[in-house]
Amino acid sequence: MFVIGVSGFIGAGKSTLLNYLKKTYEVVVIEADLISKEVIKDARVLEFLKVNIPQVITNEGKIDRKKLRSIVFLDAKLNDKFTEIMWPLISDKINYLISHDYKNERVVVIEAAIIAGLNVKFDITILLQKDELQRIDDVVARDEREVQEIKSVSSYQRNNLNNFKFDYVLENNDNIEVFYENIDKLVKQISSTHHNK
Template sequence: MKLIGLTGAIGSGKSSVSALFARKGAVIIDGDGIAKQLQQKGSATLQKMVDEFGDVLLESGELDRAKVAQLVFGDSELLKKLNSIMHPAISAEIIRLIEENMDSDNVVVLDMPLLVENPREGLSGLVIVDVDPEVAISRLVQFRGMNEEDARRRMASQAKREDRLAVADRVIDNSGDIDALTTQVDEVWDWFATLPNAQQGAGALSKKSK
């Protein structure tokens, strides 16, 4: 199994790259998707969030994600509290999914927004999806309906662009069109074949991140 870390700033188009890898046959472990599953109505994780943050539920009993975002982005202490609830549960599920694939020939892509902030052991390679921050802000406003202030707060809560690029094994520039993106994904996919297999225990949070 090749275990590939995939990350990038919010608005970088990381999900588009992940989808292109999936079309090539990669197994995608989606950190955001896992988080949403853990936060489903009636879950223990959701109850912990209510206990910590108070009224963060919609009338349906589901999580009001917009309200949580307003609370934590721009407040580092509240963000730390949210991470302390979510990270252990997300990590446990990631480890389970990696172990399921450990003895396979699969390319497993660990698609996580905070992979630089929370590095993981034993990755075969780390791919960063990069775009100019102002382009990312524009995309968030245009395509996700965020207001600019909210988009900037969310970006500021993540690793700096230069810090991501400093640890990248490969960088995919997503400032162009889909054809340019696909060409780069093809090249990086071929590169995966040159990488070492992941070792037992790969995917655990790095000791330095604890």
């Protein structure tokens, strides 16, 4: 099995990349964000939230993820404490999926905004890059989120990605057709370099 890690700032086009890889190359994709929606229900996470950020738990006992996001990304210390609990749980779930559910797959792509936080063995890693102003505009249009929140998320991601050494960088600063062409070129490059895997 060949395990590829994909990361990139908010709004860089990770979903577009993953959907294209699934459709065109029929690879299995694991998204850390979707895994986080599962593990956030873990008793340890709920206890942390009840003690440290009780306002994110609704009257029905559910977690208001939007409120949680807006709070933790504006408080670095709180975010660090929160991710200390979340990342090991996310890593465990991803490693379980790799070794059980997807053990017979040739290629598995794992996407995580903060790839450095995962305790997963990658064969290669890819950083997806896009112009910051374009990213912010895209996220505001897509999610109706505040610019300040997007900048806070980007700043947090930057701090966590700066020291991580990626094997490949994929640019996404042109139209969708050019982006798809860039993906195809990168896939060919990776295939020729790692053809034995």
